[in-house]
Amino acid sequence: MSSLFGTLWLSVGAMEIDQKVMNATANNVANANTPGYSRQRAVLVEGDPITLGRIVLGSGVQLQKLESVRDPILQVRIQQETQRQGEMDALVTGMNQAQVMFTNSDGDLGAQISTFFASLDRLAIDPQNLALRQGVLTAAGNVANSFHLLTKNLSTQRQNLDLSVGQAVDQVNELTAQIAQLNGQVDGLQKLGEDASAFVDQRDLLIEKLSDLIDVTSIRSDNGISLITGNGTALVAGTESFALSTQVTVAGVQDIFAQGTDITATIRSGKLAGLLAVRDQKIPELMTSLDTLAAGLANAVNSAHHAGFDLSGNPGGDLFVAPQASGTGAAANLAVQITDPALIAASSDGSAASNGNIGLLSAVHDQAVVAGRTPTDFYSSLVFGVGSDVANGTAEQNASSLIMTQLQAQRDSVSGVSLDEEAANLIQFQRAYEASARMVATINDILDTTINLGRY
Amino acid sequence: MRVNPHYMTQILESLAQTQQLEETALQQMASGRRINKPSDDAAGAAVLTQIQDKTSKTDSYLRSIGDITGQLQTADSTLGSVVTALQRAITLGVQGATGTESDADRMALAQEASGIRDSLISLANTSFEGRFIFSGTSQNRPYALDNTQASGVRYDGNSGVNHVTIGDGFQLQMNLPGAQLFSATGPGMFQAINDLITSLTTDTGIDAAVTSLRASFDHVTAQRVFYGNALNQIESQQINLSNLKLQLSQQENVVAGADLTQAASQLVNAENARNAALAAVAKVSQSNLFDFLR
Numbered sequence: 158m159s160s161l162f163g164t165l166w167l168s169v170g171a172m173e174i175d176q177k178v179m180n181a182t183a184n185n186v187a188n189a190n191t192p193g194y195s196r197q198r199a200v201l202v203e204g205d206p207i208t209l210g211r212i213v214l215g216s217g218v219q220l221q222k223l224e225s226v227r228d229p230i231l232q233v234r235i236q237q238e239t240q241r242q243g244e245m246d247a248l249v250t251g252m253n254q255a256q257v258m259f260t261n262s263d264g265d266l267g268a269q270i271s272t273f274f275a276s277l278d279r280l281a282i283d284p285q286n287l288a289l290r291q292g293v294l295t296a297a298g299n300v301a302n303s304f305h306l307l308t309k310n311l312s313t314q315r316q317n318l319d320l321s322v323g324q325a326v327d328q329v330n331e332l333t334a335q336i337a338q339l340n341g342q343v344d345g346l347q348k349l350g351e352d353a354s355a356f357v358d359q360r361d362l363l364i365e366k367l368s369d370l371i372d373v374t375s376i377r378s379d380n381g382i383s384l385i386t387g388n389g390t391a392l393v394a395g396t397e398s399f400a401l402s403t404q405v406t407v408a409g410v411q412d413i414f415a416q417g418t419d420i421t422a423t424i425r426s427g428k429l430a431g432l433l434a435v436r437d438q439k440i441p442e443l444m445t446s447l448d449t450l451a452a453g454l455a456n457a458v459n460s461a462h463h464a465g466f467d468l469s470g471n472p473g474g475d476l477f478v479a480p481q482a483s484g485t486g487a488a489a490n491l492a493v494q495i496t497d498p499a500l501i502a503a504s505s506d507g508s509a510a511s512n513g514n515i516g517l518l519s520a521v522h523d524q525a526v527v528a529g530r531t532p533t534d535f536y537s538s539l540v541f542g543v544g545s546d547v548a549n550g551t552a553e554q555n556a557s558s559l560i561m562t563q564l565q566a567q568r569d570s571v572s573g574v575s576l577d578e579e580a581a582n583l584i585q586f587q588r589a590y591e592a593s594a595r596m597v598a599t600i601n602d603i604l605d606t607t608i609n610l611g612r613y
Numbered sequence: 614m615r616v617n618p619h620y621m622t623q624i625l626e627s628l629a630q631t632q633q634l635e636e637t638a639l640q641q642m643a644s645g646r647r648i649n650k651p652s653d654d655a656a657g658a659a660v661l662t663q664i665q666d667k668t669s670k671t672d673s674y675l676r677s678i679g680d681i682t683g684q685l686q687t688a689d690s691t692l693g694s695v696v697t698a699l700q701r702a703i704t705l706g707v708q709g710a711t712g713t714e715s716d717a718d719r720m721a722l723a724q725e726a727s728g729i730r731d732s733l734i735s736l737a738n739t740s741f742e743g744r745f746i747f748s749g750t751s752q753n754r755p756y757a758l759d760n761t762q763a764s765g766v767r768y769d770g771n772s773g774v775n776h777v778t779i780g781d782g783f784q785l786q787m788n789l790p791g792a793q794l795f796s797a798t799g800p801g802m803f804q805a806i807n808d809l810i811t812s813l814t815t816d817t818g819i820d821a822a823v824t825s826l827r828a829s830f831d832h833v834t835a836q837r838v839f840y841g842n843a844l845n846q847i848e849s850q851q852i853n854l855s856n857l858k859l860q861l862s863q864q865e866n867v868v869a870g871a872d873l874t875q876a877a878s879q880l881v882n883a884e885n886a887r888n889a890a891l892a893a894v895a896k897v898s899q900s901n902l903f904d905f906l907r
Contacts, residue, residue, distance in 0.1 A: 256651045259658075261869075267662045271669035278673045281777050282680040283744065285752060504750065505773075511750030512775045516784060522670070523781065533666040541659035544651025551652060562626045566617040575618035580902035 161604055167204075167217035168596035174201065174220045175590035181223050182582045185574045193362030195225040195572035197354065225354035228571045232361055235564050236368040236375070240426035242561055243369040245554040247431025251318060252439060252547045258310055259540045266303040267536045270454070273300050274522040277515050280503060284512040285468065290498030297458075297476060297493045304451050304488040311440050311447075312489075318436040319410045323403055325370050325429050326413060329392070330400040332367045333384065336360055337398035340381030344396070367392075371427040387423035390415040410436060439546065444488065446539050452480040452487035453527030453535070461521055465502030465514025473502025473514070624894055631887040638880035641871035648869045657868045664865045671858045674779045678847045678854070681777055681787055684741045685847070688788070689840040691739045691746070692833060695802075698736070699830040702729045702806055706823035709813045716816075723813035730806045734758070734766060737791055749773040749790035756791065756803075764804035768792050779850050785843060794836050795829070802829040 178199040188194040200223070204216035259265065276296040280289045339360040346353035360382065367373055367384070373392060376383045384393040391399055392415075401420075403411035412421040413429070421437075424430045455477035462476040475494040480487035495501065505513025527535040617623070640649055651658040705722045708714065714722070737747055737756045748755040750773030759767035770791050776784040795802040805825035812819040 253650075253652070260650050261648065261658060261661045261665060265662075267666060268669070271666045275669055275673035275676075278677050278778055279680075281775070282677060283742070284775070285744070506750055506771070508750040508771055508773055509752045510744065510748070510775070511773050512777070512787075513750070513773070516776055516778060519778060533663055537659040537662035537666075540651050540662050541655045544653075544655030544658045547650075547652030548655050558626070562623055566620075566623055569619045569622075570615050570617040573618045575615070576901040576903060577618075580906060584906065 161600055161607065165597060165600045165604070168593045168600065170204075170217050171593040172590055172597070174199075174218055175586045175593065177220055177223075178586045179583060179590070182579050182586070186576065186579050189574040189576060189579075193358050193365070194574070195227040195354065195358055195361075196574045197223045198226050199223055223352055223354075225357065226572050227357075227361075228568065231564065231568050231571065233375070235561070235568060236365060236373065238557060238561050238564055239365055239368040240372050240430075242554070242557045243428040244426045244431040244434075245550055245557055247321075247428045248434055248439075249431075249547060249550040249554050251314070251432065251435030252543065252550060254314055255311065255435075255440065255443065256543045256547050258307055259543045261540070264303075266300075266307060267533060267540070269296070269300045269303040270522075270532050270536065272296050274519050277519040280501070281512045281515040281519070284503040284515065285509050287498050290468075290501050290503075293501055294493055294495065294498055300454075301477070301491040301493060304447060304491045307447055308444060308489040311444055315410070315436055315440045318432050318440075322411055322413070322429065322432050322436065325432065326401050326403050326411075329367065329370050329429075330398075332363050332370070333392045333398040333400070336363050336367070336382070336384065337393045337396050339363065340393065341396040344381050369428055371429045372425045373427075386415070387420050387425060390418065390420055390423075443539070443543065446535075446542075447488035448480075448484045448486065450488070450527050450532060450535050450539070451491045452484040454521070454532050455480050455487065455491060457521045457524060457526035458518060461514070461517045462502050464505070464517055466504040466507040466511075467502050468499040468504075468509050470504070470507040470509070474500065476501070476518075620897075621894070624890055628887060628890055631883045631890065634883040635880060635887065638876045638883060641876040642873060642880065645871055645873070646869050647871045654868075660868050661865065664861055664868065668858065668861045668865070670781070671854050671861065675851065675854050675858070677777050678779050678851050681779075681785075682844070682847060684744075684746060684787065685840055685843050687739065687741045688746050689837065689844060691736050692794070692837040692840065695733060695736050695833055696830065696837065698729050698733055699802070699826060699833065702726055702809060703823055703826050703830060705729075705813070706809050706819055706826060709816075710819040710823060719813050719816060723810050726806060726810045726813060730765075730803070730810065733802065733806060737795055745770070746788060747791035747794060749788070749792070750775055763807070764796070764801055765807050766803045768796065779847060780854070783850065785846060785850075786839075787843075789836060789839055794833060798832040799825050799828045802826075802833065805829050 178201075181197045181199055185196050200221040202219050202221045204219050207214045207216055262268065273293075273296040276289075276293045280286070280293055283289055339356050343353040343356045343360065346356065364373065364375060364382070364384070371386055371392075373384045373386050376385065378395065381395055382393070383391060383395065385391050392401075393399070399416055402414045404414055406412045412419050413424065414420065421433060424433060456479070459475045459477055459479060462473040465473045467473055478490070478492045478494045480490065503513075503515050504511035505517070522533070523531055525531055530538070641647055648654050648657050648661060705726050709719050709722045734756050738754055739746055745752070745755055748770030751769065751771045753769040755768060755770035756766045757769055758765065761767075768791060772790045772792055774790065775787045777787050779785050796804075799805070800808065805822060805828070808818070808822040808825060812822045
């Protein structure tokens, strides 16, 4: 092989390889800003040496492969963090909408309850005054309206979240179908021994997007990547994807089904988990609390009202429409029972000018009538609950986004395209190409010499 | 070690964070409040809810005090007039009982006593803003002329009393029923004045009538202390409540008020940080090795 032609082909081979490496560099530069792109690196190895007697001759360079530089463990961490981020984003967005309704203001539920009791104090001065009596009824109506508004907004929000759940499920299905297809392409190319990194990059990107929506664990198998969610339900297995479906339940919201099994409760992270947490836990909890508050308040006021007598000396009836014994729907259905202001039972002895029962009614303000707390204390703990949910969620969201930035920085420091580095590579291989070309020219000169040997 | 070539995303993240700080500081400065939504400080928002409730209560108590002061003052001054009238009646009785008065003079005294009786009935029927203040919890005019009664009047009110809440757990009695004020001792005030008129006319038993009148005088004077006390109580309670209101508004400010100096300096800091980051981006990101390969 140590012939001139051998050396010629060795140099030509080197030129070809330098060209391929420069092609990879060009590709890296071209994809410098492509999301999810991992830089490619040429793996060059020495050609198999040739032994001639005692002499071992090199046979040039070989391009073993162009490999994409990526850190699979980092990729998994990013997927996990994306899931957490997706969940916190959905949770915080949802609760932020809810907390607006509980912002301290002159018209919030707490203020309306205070105003109701203040209107009673007002009536105590002149219990026969019909205008003051009407004031009490109006204030009671405002309390009921506040409850209605809160429950209506919360249930509207719940419906909107339900729509988002449906959309997220559609997105999940779209992504899993694409991932399954890419699995097939990667598998096909790898079986032919070809470079599938472009498809692998795309697949990683799609898995990342999927992670934003739902918790997925990826398992590498012979025929690509399998994705499972929650309690082990497969979303993608090889080239096959399994679509999730939704079904409206008795609660009036959609549950998520995978191959006939309800997996709603097993989704642990991702946007879906956040949406479901707000839709199925946070908002129902708030509504239950409002029901407890409305029922406690209405029952206590009613029972105090029964103890008195109205303007005509008849025993007092219900001031609020009596809520169901279970308390369910108490907030949404709270209403003032009496429309005639004369029917307010202000009197404790049946005489029209007595205000004895108003003391009893307004004492409800300071009585532990709602789950062992006063109405105001109960409401303020409700405000605290909503506020701390958002505050904690936001803190976690910020932490997660910080971690995410760091993880992405780490991934980019491994897989990102550095233009400086590519420029250096370009010079390096350009020079190598030029040197090999010079070799070819030199050997050509030598061959010329050899061919013309003995002419002169 | 290979460094991250895409530092721009990290810078964007920190830019977003400083921007968030700027927004928060601006919102605090604009609203003057540190808590603009429950999540700004959940515990603070809960306390704020309670402070607002307490403020509403205090306002309500103060308004009640304002509303009942007039009624209590009217009752007090009415009883003052009753006391004066009774004093005059006693003087008349004493004058009539000396035995030196002629029949005509005693008739004149009886005449005047009769006038006093009318004014006493009118005083007992005093109303404030359309409400009889000595009728108990009844809306009836408390005293009506009734010749079938020995005292010449009939009490149509009742013995109920009303209370008004002027503090947490502070129930102040608003009224004394007429029966308790005017007819609780001996024969009662109206009977006593009636007896005086009769005795002056007939010149018998004037001393007994005067004794009854004295007893009524003492009783009304003693009862009047109730209104004096009530007025004192609401006055001191008004001061307490005004102080409480001040404290509550201070508390509210401590819990929810923004520290404007701090907010302003936060705003400046955030602005500086943002400008510095932006300037750095502008400087750093302009060139790479390709620019130098010619």
